[in-house]
Amino acid sequence: MIDTVRKPTLILGGTGKTGRRLADRLTAQGLPVRIGSRSGTPPFDWENNTTWEPALDGVGAVYISYYPDLAVPGAAEAVGAFARLAVERGVRRLVLLSGRGETEAQRAEVMLKASGADWTILRCAWFAQNFSESFLLDPLLAGEVALPVGNVGEPFVDAEDIADAAVTVLTRQGHIGQLYELTGPRLLSFAEAVAEIGKAAGRNIGFKQISHAEFAAAIAAHALPAEFAWLLNELFTEVLDGRNEVLADGVERVLGRAPRDFSAYAIETAATGIWSN
Ligand SMILES: NC(=O)c1ccc[n+]([C@@H]2O[C@H](COP(=O)([O-])OP(=O)(O)OC[C@H]3O[C@@H](n4cnc5c(N)ncnc54)[C@H](OP(=O)(O)O)[C@@H]3O)[C@@H](O)[C@H]2O)c1
Numbered sequence: 224m225i226d227t228v229r230k231p232t233l234i235l236g237g238t239g240k241t242g243r244r245l246a247d248r249l250t251a252q253g254l255p256v257r258i259g260s261r262s263g264t265p266p267f268d269w270e271n272n273t274t275w276e277p278a279l280d281g282v283g284a285v286y287i288s289y290y291p292d293l294a295v296p297g298a299a300e301a302v303g304a305f306a307r308l309a310v311e312r313g314v315r316r317l318v319l320l321s322g323r324g325e326t327e328a329q330r331a332e333v334m335l336k337a338s339g340a341d342w343t344i345l346r347c348a349w350f351a352q353n354f355s356e357s358f359l360l361d362p363l364l365a366g367e368v369a370l371p372v373g374n375v376g377e378p379f380v381d382a383e384d385i386a387d388a389a390v391t392v393l394t395r396q397g398h399i400g401q402l403y404e405l406t407g408p409r410l411l412s413f414a415e416a417v418a419e420i421g422k423a424a425g426r427n428i429g430f431k432q433i434s435h436a437e438f439a440a441a442i443a444a445h446a447l448p449a450e451f452a453w454l455l456n457e458l459f460t461e462v463l464d465g466r467n468e469v470l471a472d473g474v475e476r477v478l479g480r481a482p483r484d485f486s487a488y489a490i491e492t493a494a495t496g497i498w499s500n
Contacts, residue, residue, distance in 0.1 A: 224394055224395075225393075225394060225395065225396055226283070227283035227284040227316040227393075228249070228283060228284060228393055229254075229283065230255065230281060230282055230283030230284075231255040231256055231281065231283065232254065232255070232282065232283060232284045232393060233256075233259045233267075233278055233279065233282040233285045233314075234246050234257070234285075234288075235259040235260070235267060235286060235288050235290075236259070236260060236286075236289075236290055236320075237257075237258035237260055237263060238258060238260050239288060240350055240352045240356050240357070241288060241350075241382050241386055242260075242286065242288050244383060244385075247386075248390045249390060249393075252394070257278070257282060259285075266278075269289065269290055269301055272304065275305055275308055276308065276312065279308065279314050280312075283314070283316065284314065284318070284393055285316070285318070286318050287302060287305065287306070287317060287320065287335075288320040289301065289331070291450065291451060291454060293321060293327055293328035293331050294322065294325045294326075294454060294457050294461075294462070295450065295453075298327055298328075299327055299328075299330035299331040299333075300334070302319065302334055302335060303331070303335070303337070303338065306334065306335050306338035307338045309340065310338050310339045310340050315339075315340050316340070317338070317340040317341070317343075318342070318343045318344075318345065318389060318393060319332065319342065319343070319344050320345050320347065320389075321347065322346065322347060322462075323346055323347065323348055323404065323467045323471075324462050324466040325461075325462055332402070342399070342400065343398045343399060343400075343402075343403070344401075344402040344403065345385060345388055345389060345403055345405055345473070346402060346403065346404045346405065347385055347404075347405045347406075348377060348379060348404075348405065348406040348467060348471075349379050350379070350380060350382050350385070351380065351407070351416075351485055351488040351489075352381075352488075354416065354417075354420060354492075355497050358447075358451075363420060363428055364498065364500050366427065366428055366429065367430070367431060368428065368429070368430050369432075369438070369441065370413055370431075370433065370438065371432070371433055371434060371435045371437070371438040371459045371460070372412075372413050372432065374412045374414070375412060375463050375464070376410030376411060376412055377410065377413070377463065377467060378409065378411075378467070378470050378471070379411060379416060379485050379488075380405050380406050380474070380482060381485075381487075381488050383488075384482050384483055385405055387478055388403065388405060388473070388474060388477040388478060391477050391478060392477060403474075403476055403477055404471030404472075405471065405473040405474050405477075406471045406473065406474070406482065407482050407483070407484065407485055408470065408481055408482045408483075408484055409470070409484065410470070411485055413430060414432075416485060417429075417430040418430070419485060419486055419489045420492075420498060422489070423486070423489035423492070423493035424489075424493040424499060425493075426498065426499070428498075435456065435459070438455075438456065438459065439452070439456060442455060442456070
């Protein structure tokens with residue numbers, strides 16, 4: 224166990240998909256955590272940099288999960304400014320949750336490294352949990368997922384593996400200055416992922432490829448915040464063009480075991496009843 228985790232670890236996005244799982248794991252090991260989010264104590268808000276310093280007070284390390292997404296313009300500057308402030312305040316151990324094949328995310332990584340921090344980067348594929356804890360849940364419940372994406376393969380990674388990796392890099396020696404690409408063990412198209420979920424949930428759930436214009440119209444009809452609509456369009460047009468159709472060995476390198484398969488995620492999540500209607 225390394226010393227920085229004897230003080231609280233500040234977990235940004237600590238109630239979100241990976242942060243919540245990381246907080247649970249550290250707490251289960253008896254290690255102190257501080258949730259860094261708008262509902263945390265003290266509150267942390269990426270949109271209000273006067274909240275950053277109080278959140279850093281007395282912590283030993285930070286897990287940086289940006290919101291809403293590192294692909295958003297200005298995210299890299301915010302992460303860079305936060306990392307510089309942390310180092311200035313003596314909090315050198317910073318672990319960044321990053322995304323694959325995203326120009327802006329890779330710029331955030333550069334800014335993190337330039338801050339002088341003892342950094343580790345977890346550069347992740349699409350999370351499997353987007354199907355159960357995010358924008359894909361509603362269409363799954365409605366029985367059809369319509370996205371502007373065809374047969375491109377994505378190695379969906381399980382947030383449980385990301386949280387396991389985050390615990391290891393934060394609590395064990397040897398991970399400073401390392402970049403790990405975390406993916407699942409196989410490529411699936413979105414149609415295949417939806418089919419696996421349908422099978423696991425015992426329901427008929429369809430998948431339809433639609434045009435970008437149809438997707439934009441559907442987003443507008445759901446009155447999503449403009450920023451979120453922009454983000455979804457960016458992810459489906461820029462990032463899902465085949466650039467990430469390759470498996471990486473980050474889970475194996477950090478955890479010494481294979482990543483969890485999407486079907487395990489689908490079966491376990493279906494058993495919670497979340498996809499039943
Ligand atoms: N989702 C993916 O497939 C994926 C893949 C690769 C990388 N990533 C990266 O992972 C990061 C997190 O994405 P996610 O989808 O997993 O989100 P998430 O962590 O599930 O987002 C929710 C969390 O963000 C907090 N939050 C919301 N607005 C905030 C604000 N203004 N300031 C501070 N905290 C705020 C929420 O708490 P409160 O509501 O209490 O503030 C909650 O803890 C992003 O930077 C993204 O680039 C995501």
